[in-house]
Amino acid sequence: MKRKNIIFICTDQHRKDTLSAYRSNTICKTPVLDQLAKESVVFDNTYTTCPVCTPARGSMQTGLYPSKTGMETNSFQTGCRTHELSDVPFLLNRRLESVGYRCGYTGKWHLGVGKDKTATGEGKALLGILEKGFLEVAPYIGRGCVPTEIGYIGDDFPGHGNGGWRFPQFEQYLKDNNLSLSIINQTTGKLPGDHSTVGEVTSPIESTIEYYLVERAKAIVDELSQDDQPFYFQLNFWGPHEPFFAPTKYLDMYRDVEIPENPSFSEDVSDGPRIYNLIRRPEVSWDFFQDTLRHYYACTTHIDAQIGRFLDYLKEKGLYEDTMIIFSADHGDNQGCHGGLENKSYSMYDDTTQIPLFIKPARAQYEGYHQDAFVGTCDIYATILKEAGYEPTDAFGYGDGRPLNDFIDQPDLPWSDEIMCEGMGAFSVIVTQRMFRKGRYKYVFNGADKDQFFDMEADPNEMHNLIDDPSYADDLYRVKNVCADWMQEHGDIIRDAFCKLNHLKEWETLYKEIDTK
Template sequence: MTDQHRVDSLGAYGNPTASTPALDELARTGTRFDRWYTPTAICTPARASLLTGQAPFRHKLLANNERNVGYIEDLPADHYAFTTDLRAAGYNCGLIGKWHAGTERTAADFGFDGPHFDGWHNAIDHEDYLAYLDERGLPHYEISDQIRGVLPNGGPGNLLAARLHQPVEATFEHYLATRTIEMLERYADDYRSGARPFYLALHFFGPHLPYVVPSEYYDMFDPDEVELPHSVAETFDGKPPVQRNYSAHWSYDSLAPETSRKLIAISWGYVALIDSQIGRVLEALDRLGLVDDTAVFFSCDHGEFTGAHRLHDKGPAMYEDIYRTPGIVRIPGAPEGQERDEFVSLLDCTATFLDLAGLDPSNAVDSRSLVPLVAGESPEWADDLVCEFHGHHFPYPQRMLRTDRYKLVVNPDSVNELYDLELDPHELQNLYAVPGSAPVRDAMLARLYELLRERGDKFYHWMTAMYPVGGVEYDPSFSGFDDRAYEESAT
């Protein structure tokens, strides 16, 4: 699992310039999902959804603690996690790398082996990492060539990229892969002895910005050969004002076009660095004779703008750049080289893990096993998908409905959004207020309302009063004082 990873940075997803041979080979020998989405484009809620198989509104861990403005920061002690069932079934469970699914409760509290890493970025001062460097005589972290913009108040912008003065063997990415291989070797011994099967997760902190990589990756791609995203033509006209504010926060317009191209080039280099480390782990899996017995998953928590829509990072804008993500699954015995276009989610990994282990996935209530799709079957599958967002830097609730052609985003604070992804794949023209779009808009509003009510997502209460979603079949005041009004509305 990577962090904040654009789907178009991989060769398997159509990037002709990318250097991602390990992940491309995984896609060639497994199943590539072309409509794989995150339940929410922010780290902690997405990771908590993977852990629980529950949508963010249900598990209620809704924000990253670094920017949290009042939401809970840990799952309750009695909250369901799939590792509870795996542990009870005799599995070793390991997690090497990014946790970021709580502050007081660590990965160990959920049954994972492995060193604990706080926070959202490479833990370059972690005692185990420093010991790893010192044992091998490797240099510590040092950077130069920093790239920053200028904030609206004139201050220096967030660090976006930098050159790392370490050899690859000293990078945090190489360190994480090394520790993963060491744990894989221990788990392999247990597995071969018949004692315990295993679940092992490697969670990189990249390619989340800032893109801090050694020179061979910092300069791997020529920025003059990089095209800027089509959506840098974004004007924010007819869009929620928060998007323009986020663009200013990430100081996009203070960067020269050649700097933006360089950032994209460095981000591809970061992906290449991580791919090489994934390759090391997959080679170890082969060396240990485990390929024919081990399912392999690759995805990330959410995407990244990297200049798209004049934005960086992620935030309150439900564009494909941050919601559609890579998703590759290889299960022994399943057909190779499949490309599936069903709408699936990172959430669906949870039920899939349990299904593969022969365990009941019913506690992962918002998750559905991907095993039939990977097996090449054609089960009945939903032809739309709901995503959600709750805020970053400040509370900001959003809900999204994605269908084959259209996307609807409900923004209670301002204007809603409707995009025709067939005619406008870069989501530049908001059709919500265009008169000719009313039939599609209203049908999607009604469908989103229906799905939110089925799920128990109380966001639907706002829609009850504000949009043409049909009769009110309940007392929206919850008063019980006047049944007649909503009964008449329902009829």
């Protein structure tokens, strides 16, 4: 019997609460994903490995946490030790190829610029940096990584992509189809690091990057499904990550809608971690984020409609029921939470660390349900491999991942109540961070800054930091020790430093001896 096909649809910087499937009472409309959720296991507590694009996407391809891949911030930025994904045997597609799958890819990559560093504006910028003496770029001259260079069938979109709007393939598509792209009312923030580029696409829906991606997805799946081999295909949207260029049709749905203030927008953050201020807008009203969210929601609804086009295509081709479909995102987006945070990274709130995850099994008429187990990005890697029939035969196994496949038929499957998320910041300032969930408690290690501790049952909006609350001291001590154990088990490179700074494990004994002298 032919093994089932597998499709992974991934959005970028996608807030989980934009999906009514998560019972969020959201204004944002996503009817296609709402229907997909009804046919899927919907994971309510899914955490990214890191709330930054490159690290999270590296985990999708390797099953490893960013501290192991070396992709701990965005590629070719401070704090990233590995700037181009390496072609190693445990890459997702290489494992899939070993069991007879054909693998395809289109859309956002952000795991390398590729061998030809002159091919894109980003690559040319890197060469300019090299000329100024930044030697970390030098080892990657003449080598690099884009999807087709590591075996994927499909498209190469090097680097970050800035929404995908300027790639030559997309521009050629517009030319071939007599389309022109018109974006009006573009605004770009004036402050350093602003994450506020918005605009309105007044040209036809067919002229958008999202529509183009679905056209490419259909063409690639046509190629992958020509023979009896099963296939794996990954469709990666650049949105709803900014620039928030929303088609008029969808912007009209939100243009005059009042969007309620985020519950934590007016939070007093004067005693919070100082590093979070790097992504906090100074002296801004909710009106700013309300306008941004209108565009963000419009982009999300547009993407939902394009996913619908792709799912309709799969049904027309007779592929839908024979395909496991996974929907998720790399990380979330702050959008005004906790005193006006924007973008992502630095902060470790659920706004950016939690992500959506649906898994529709390859069968007809599956009745979906909600699963509250703590799962993560690396588990997606493991789930895809297990569905494909890949059985680990070496010490690598599924990397840091755990297959989620058995949840399809076993809602009460025993599962750990622990999950980790890593951080190193972004831009030119780095800070070692770990977010650890243990049951109802959430602990955030902020390196050289103030730590955080939340009781998520009593405080789901994370507005009351209990790190110095004596009534929670015993719980904090227990969670820190379990966190250290998790680090030991998973080979986290900061484990010893974490224990030393917190006087835990072997360091606890030593410090007690010092204190008694």
